[in-house]
Amino acid sequence: MSSATTNETPPAPVEAFAQVEQAGGPLLPLRKAGLARFAERGYPTTSDEDWRFTSLKPLADLPFLPTLEPLGQALGQADIADITFGQHDVDRLVFIDGHFSSDLSIILEQPDGVTITNLSNRLSGLENEIGSLSANDENPFIALNDAFFTDGALIQIPANGSLAKPVHLVFLSTANEASQATHIRNWIEAGANAQGTIIESHLSLGQAVASTNVVTETRVSAGANLEHIKFQDQSLNAIHLASLHSELSNDARYAFHSFALGARLSRNNLRMRLAKPGIECVLNGLYMTRADQLADHHMIVDHAAPHCDSHEYFNGILDDQSRGVFHGRILVQPVAQKTDAKQTNKNLILSDNATANTKPQLEIYADDVKCTHGATIGEMDDDAIFYLRARGLDTKTARRMLMHGFAGEIVDRIQHDGVREELDQLVWNRLEGEHHLD
């Protein structure tokens, strides 16, 4: 780490902590420890291997002031009627700049034992849970989040229970000052054999420029099946930092889909711990960037038990001078025999100035495993275009079809029919509207 940044830890968040401290609450020890960790560590720089391709320079120059109070913008149902997935039959939790909006949220009757609420409403009893899955991560944004998070979702599905309908978490950013930062914390828990679909949207109102820093901890118990769709479509001025920590138990199935379409800079840290046998974990993502956007996915899948499958599929479509970053590390520990791990990252470059950085990594300490990885960076396949033209399709249609197919590989893995169909249409419309197809 460069010493320059460590020494220049912005003082502003530290000052804001006085207010957090005054509010007190059961999580104060976590918050204090977070603040101390951040003060010690500071922002990462590109000399940190994990941040090699993603410079936080623009952010490190900002005071990164937490939005500890609502910013006062009154929003009605009409303001969010048109958001993606807004018309689905879902339960909805809405947060504006990290503060829960009960007016905009809809929680209908869920089966007994299911909890869907805002986290700050139920902190007691979770003192030892929150932070437990993210604790070993040195990412300074987790430390900041520990110290300053205002609210987020709490979803608990009891053993053998299931969500009556998907839960849609809507995080809206209205903050218009680049200096503002929203810290969101989610806790998601699926009991043994529980099932559910969770949609997590991060959106901006207009051209909101603020930073979002979200930390989500997910515990998926034995035999549970959770599908988690994250849709990040913030304004092209925003900065989006996210960290997901999932702990999976025996025979659990967890599918996480990441759609990174918005934000000037987005970073998704995904940390999967597979410490029990029989787990199936799918990380599936699509990033589509243009202008000077940067979309970064950085994941570590830790195989710490035998007989687990993990699959990572990330496709990127990069236009203009944008950049896509994929860093996928699969760690297979000595005990993790019969691991079946696969990771692929494919990048379609639409402009001479776009960049893809890809770093698939396998680290294997067991001898009876099946692990593959691969990455491609390229333009559209001329052979495929010719094949389609030889069947009567013109060049433009052929290119559209290939691009749609490229994005479709990822969209198609979503199990929930309604979500998949809406995303398919949305991706298609974006590609038609924004990218060079001729």
Add this chain to the structure above:
Amino acid sequence: MLEIKNLQAGIEDKPILKGIDLSVNAGEVHAIMGPNGSGKSTLASVLAGRDGYDVTGGEVLLQDDDLLDLAPEERAREGVFLAFQYPVEIPGVNSAYFLRSAVNEIRKHRGEEELDAMNFLKAVKAKMKELGLSEDFLKRPVNAGFSGGEKKRNEILQMAMLNPKLAVLDETDSGLDIDALRIVADGVNRLKGLDNAQVVITHYQRLLDYIVPDFVHVLYDGRIIKSGDKTLAHELEEKGYDWLIRDAA
């Protein structure tokens, strides 16, 4: 139907086709045979309009239209179909979606009504049954993860759906076991009619046991050095190409 006159073509100044003359009438099946490197696949690529080949002389007429002036998609719409030696895998593009788009492009060009999803499915399922293809074919991405035999059968399915005037089959038999070969040949034979023609490019005589050609041509070093009827194929099977090459030299 197809008139090739003194066709010369190559890649980057390297001549490959050195003057090909070939006349194919409606209702006929022509086989083009020849050793490796004789220019068979180049001929198929030039007919379909693949980039990277320079035509340096001669002409190709399809029912009196100059084929070489047309883009690949225009050739396809005019009724040229190339069954690829190596069908391209296109992950993410659903087979049914792709095939319906292709069928409708060609129907549009012919002034026929486009098929809606329902009518398309009805038509394609009937063809698939004829070809012994299972219906899950349609749900899979185009050629992605297909076995060699499946890819070739997919070519034949596309051909059956697009109903071309001129079908060019480029080594469609390579890599096929005998059952797949029968299915492919059967598909070609079903297509055969008085208003269309087929050019079958093959290295081996084996395919011609199932698709019986009216004419057999031997291509060597970019020229047709011998033409005959189906007995020529048998002769080649017995004697190889050397005797012809010696005669031509």
